[in-house]
Amino acid sequence: MTxxxxxxxxxxxxxxxxxxxxxxxxxxxxRSEHGKAxxxxxxxxxxxxxxxxxxxxxxxxxxAGRSADSFxxxxxxxxxxxxxxxxxxxxxxxxxRRDNIVVGVxxxxxxxxxxxxxxxxxxGQIEIGALATALGIxxxxxxxxxxxxxxxxxxxxxxxxxxxxxxxEDKIRARLENAGLRVVGTRIAALDRDARREFIxxxxxxxxxxxxxxxxxxxxxxxxxxxxxxxWSARG
Numbered sequence: 721m722t723x724x725x726x727x728x729x730x731x732x733x734x735x736x737x738x739x740x741x742x743x744x745x746x747x748x749x750x751r752s753e754h755g756k757a758x759x760x761x762x763x764x765x766x767x768x769x770x771x772x773x774x775x776x777x778x779x780x781x782x783x784a785g786r787s788a789d790s791f792x793x794x795x796x797x798x799x800x801x802x803x804x805x806x807x808x809x810x811x812x813x814x815x816x817r818r819d820n821i822v823v824g825v826x827x828x829x830x831x832x833x834x835x836x837x838x839x840x841x842x843x844g845q846i847e848i849g850a851l852a853t854a855l856g857i858x859x860x861x862x863x864x865x866x867x868x869x870x871x872x873x874x875x876x877x878x879x880x881x882x883x884x885x886x887x888x889e890d891k892i893r894a895r896l897e898n899a900g901l902r903v904v905g906t907r908i909a910a911l912d913r914d915a916r917r918e919f920i921x922x923x924x925x926x927x928x929x930x931x932x933x934x935x936x937x938x939x940x941x942x943x944x945x946x947x948x949x950x951x952w953s954a955r956g
Contacts, residue, residue: 727782728775728778728779728844732844733775735846736771736775736841736842736844736846737768737771737772737775737841739841739846739849739850740767740768740770740771740837740838740841740842740849741764741767741768742853743767743834743837743838743841743849743852743853743856744760744763744764744765744766744767744768744834744837744838745760745763745764746853746857747763747767747830747833747834747837747853747856747857747860748760748761748762748763748764748767748834750830750857750860750861751763751827751830756824756827758810758827758830758831762810762831763830763831763834766807766810766831766834766835766838767834767835767837767838768838769803769835769838770800770803770804770807770834770835770836770837770838770839770842771838771839771841771842772842773799773800773802773803773838773839773842774799774800774838774839774841774842774843775842776799777796777797777799777800777842777843778842778843778844780796781796800839803835803839804832804835804836804839807831807832807835808832810828810831811827811828811829811831811832812828826860830856830860833852833856834856836852837849837852837853837856840852867929868928868929868930869928869930870928870929871926871927871928872926872927872928872929873924873925873926874924874925874926874927874929874954874955875922875923875924875954875955876923876924876925876952876953876954876955877920877921877922877923877952877953877955878896878920878921878923878938878950878951878952878953879918879919879920879921879949879950879951879953880892880918880919880920880921880941880947880949880950881916881917881918881947881948881949881950882916882917882918882919882946882947882948883916883946883948884946886944886945886946887941887944887945887946887947889906889908889919892919892921892941893906893921895937895940895941896921896923896937898937899935899936899937900925900926901923901924901925901935901937902923902924902925903921903922903923904922904923904924905921905922906919906920906921906922907919907920908920916948932954934952935952938950938952
């Protein structure tokens with residue numbers, strides 16, 4: 721494993737920046753492919769900024785040695801630490817909360833990750849930077865495929881409008897729970913003088929992300945006497 725040399729030439733600088741650019745483009749393409757705000761350009765710039773900071777540290781290494789009684793003491797590690805702190809603000813801006821859903825966490829983590837990759841390449845740690853790039857690509861592409869096929873809880877809202885009929889809140893709740901759904905909340909609204917009511921059930925279902933169709937129990941409830949309208953809205 722190579723260590724950071726005290727003296728580097730323009731050839732070393734060019735190699736480090738080229739590898740940094742490749743890593744930033746490869747990882748950033750994944751974010752652009754999924755329509756994220758922090759896409760190729762943002763990821764590339766963050767990665768290059770980290771790399772340039774470490775190259776600057778490397779270039780200043782020969783001037784870092786000072787006597788103990790010197791008026792000026794250089795702390796070169798402030799460069800990469802400042803970059804990591806700045807990227808933390810960028811990552812925080814990428815995270816958005818929409819109702820009960822939080823989005824942008826992976827993008828924020830990617831920004832932080834490519835910063836570290838850039839620091840590795842900029843510091844001359846080519847082997848670590850290449851391995852980190854490969855692991856990042858694996859996490860964003862291969863694990864995304866695996867994650868999309870994992871069964872997990874998803875939230876949804878079921879709205880049922882009823883007139884006079886055999887169904888009521890308890891019977892609908894029982895039908896939902898018998899179908900494997902978990903009701904975590906219920907709201908009731910009176911719509912008019914004809915005893916038309918709306919039941920809104922906050923439901924948790926266990927499924928894979930690709931299964932977006934409403935459960936079969938919804939089709940069965942929609943055919944029941946007294947049901948004038950039924951809607952299923954997935955919440956994430």
